Amino acid sequence: MSAAWFDRLSAGLSRTREQLSGQLNVLLRRGPDLDDEFWNDLEEALISADMGAPAVGEMVARLRDAATRQALPDAEAVLQHLAEEIAREVTLPEAVDFLDERPVTILVIGINGTGKTTTVGKLAKAAAEEGRSVLIGSADTYRAAAVEQLHVWADRASVPIVERERGTDPASVAFESVRAAHASGADLLLIDTAGRLHTSKDLMAELTKVKRIVERESKAPVRTLLVMDATTGQNGLTQAREFRDAVGVDGIVITKLDGTAKGGIAVAVSRDLGVPILRIGVGESADDLRPFNAAEFASALVGLS
Ligand SMILES: Nc1nc2c(ncn2[C@@H]2O[C@H](COP(=O)(O)OP(=O)(O)O)[C@@H](O)[C@H]2O)c(=O)[nH]1
Numbered sequence: 001m002s003a004a005w006f007d008r009l010s011a012g013l014s015r016t017r018e019q020l021s022g023q024l025n026v027l028l029r030r031g032p033d034l035d036d037e038f039w040n041d042l043e044e045a046l047i048s049a050d051m052g053a054p055a056v057g058e059m060v061a062r063l064r065d066a067a068t069r070q071a072l073p074d075a076e077a078v079l080q081h082l083a084e085e086i087a088r089e090v091t092l093p094e095a096v097d098f099l100d101e102r103p104v105t106i107l108v109i110g111i112n113g114t115g116k117t118t119t120v121g122k123l124a125k126a127a128a129e130e131g132r133s134v135l136i137g138s139a140d141t142y143r144a145a146a147v148e149q150l151h152v153w154a155d156r157a158s159v160p161i162v163e164r165e166r167g168t169d170p171a172s173v174a175f176e177s178v179r180a181a182h183a184s185g186a187d188l189l190l191i192d193t194a195g196r197l198h199t200s201k202d203l204m205a206e207l208t209k210v211k212r213i214v215e216r217e218s219k220a221p222v223r224t225l226l227v228m229d230a231t232t233g234q235n236g237l238t239q240a241r242e243f244r245d246a247v248g249v250d251g252i253v254i255t256k257l258d259g260t261a262k263g264g265i266a267v268a269v270s271r272d273l274g275v276p277i278l279r280i281g282v283g284e285s286a287d288d289l290r291p292f293n294a295a296e297f298a299s300a301l302v303g304l305s
């Protein structure tokens with residue numbers, strides 16, 4: 001990892017880090033005593049970063065155990081180990097970065113406004129720059145603006161796009177996208193979808209249908225990528241669970257980590273959903289979608305050297 005790369009990640013996570021390290025520094029200044037109050041305050045700091053009570057409970061218990069065994073002499077040592085604990089929490093041993101598979105068909109799903117279209121654009125641009133043959137399918141046919149927005153990204157990435165007029169059945173756009181990918185020999189097909197329907201039941205039913213058709217048609221393996229907005233915190237987690245249970249989720253992108261002090265949500269996501277985080281969004285530009293590396297993420301979050 002280059003220094004510039006880490007700086008960028010670090011800048012993106014600065015709001016979470018500033019809040020968290022502010023709280024951790026208070027703990028450090030209190031001196032070497034690891035009393036009950038220290039552990040309670042540490043727990044509170046981690047929960048306020050949205051890591052989720054179950055993960056925090058276990059991490060703190062492990063740190064506390066290590067401290068009792070004299071392995072951690074003081075508060076400073078505890079905080080040094082905290083990054084390792086966080087990294088461990090967000091590491092899923094079975095994780096496969098299917099965004100690098102060739103060929104692959106990726107269905108991008110999530111609630112409205114989470115950053116699906118932006119993420120499709122960023123992924124397309126990065127993959128095209130790597131020399132991959134990319135095709136975008138525009139299956140959010142509810143709003144004309146959605147099609148236009150994706151078109152702008154496709155132009156920016158110099159990637160072809162399959163788009164139909166507003167109101168077209170999303171499943172049929174997805175179908176045509178798969179056919180077009182086969183015809184052109186694309187090795188990465190990214191299908192954008194709508195996130196807002198009358199009810200979440202309608203949305204899940206539509207996505208299930210789109211997925212079924214894509215799975216039936218695609219010669220490439222089909223993977224479902226859920227885009228989740230970090231600023232929605234625990235609420236986003238509930239939505240993610242719903243998508244996972246109804247449609248199936250193979251990987252997650254957490255966006256808008258730059259806009260929140262609750263970047264710890266990544267910890268809760270890994271733990272609660274058991275689905276790997278593959279990328280994180282730390283800004284609106286094309287370069288602001290980053291591979292997710294557990295150790296780097298944890299260091300950038302805790303900000304302790
Ligand atoms: N700050 C920030 N904004 C983002 C990020 N990802 C997406 N956005 C913004 O979130 C808004 C909604 O994104 P969009 O892709 O249209 O969401 P969609 O409805 O899920 O397709 C847009 O203004 C994006 O620029 C991110 O990582 N950081």
Ligand SMILES: [Mg+2]
Nearest residue numbers: 116117140146
């Ligand atoms: Mg969209």
